[in-house]
Amino acid sequence: MEDNERSIVVLRYRDGHALRCTLLEEFEPSDRVIVAETADGETIKVDVDALKAVFFLKDPLRREYEIQTGQPTVPPAGGAPSRVEFNDGEVIHGRMASYRVDDNGFFLYPAALDSNNERIFVVARALRTLSIEG
Numbered sequence: 001m002e003d004n005e006r007s008i009v010v011l012r013y014r015d016g017h018a019l020r021c022t023l024l025e026e027f028e029p030s031d032r033v034i035v036a037e038t039a040d041g042e043t044i045k046v047d048v049d050a051l052k053a054v055f056f057l058k059d060p061l062r063r064e065y066e067i068q069t070g071q072p073t074v075p076p077a078g079g080a081p082s083r084v085e086f087n088d089g090e091v092i093h094g095r096m097a098s099y100r101v102d103d104n105g106f107f108l109y110p111a112a113l114d115s116n117n118e119r120i121f122v123v124a125r126a127l128r129t130l131s132i133e134g
Contacts, residue, residue: 009036010055011046014126016088027054027121029103048104052086054121067114077109077119083131084108084122092120093133099124 007023011034021036024043034046034054062073079097086092092108099106105123 008057010057011036012052012055013050014052014087014123029100029105029107029121032104048123049125051123052088052126053105053123055117056119056121057116058118063114063116070113072113079109081111081133082108083129083133084127085129085131086122086126087128089128092122094120096130096132099130 007027009021009023011019011021013019019038021038021044023034023036025035027034032048034048034051035043036046037043066072077095077097079095082094082096084092084094092110093112094108094110096106096108103124105121105125108120108122110117110120
């Protein structure tokens with residue numbers, strides 16, 4: 001992963017705290033560990049099981065443009081319209097492209113145009129319910 005391609009993410013832990021950081025390695029749903037760099041330059045390795053979700057943030061200019069125009073800058077993700085409810089009660093609607101039970105979770109693409117998130121990696125162990133809508 002090159003510097004200009006590094007994803008800015010928010011790691012949301014199952015205990016409720018969050019950490020904004022930059023991924024240092026590509027992340028796949030089958031990965032057990034996330035390698036990232038904190039704002040103060042510290043490299044961390046986080047066990048996926050400690051997380052609720054990984055929020056991949058949109059570029060702020062992209063988000064502002066989408067809000068102003070009411071149109072996405074990239075085509076909406078394919079997949080099934082889904083409703084995710086986490087163990088803590090938070091609910092997010094989006095599109096889920098695929099999910100394999102062998103993986104630690106799946107990517108959800110938020111339905112709300114004004115979302116700060118390009119995509120969300122939902123950790124399966126942090127789910128209360130997953131519903132396919134429509």
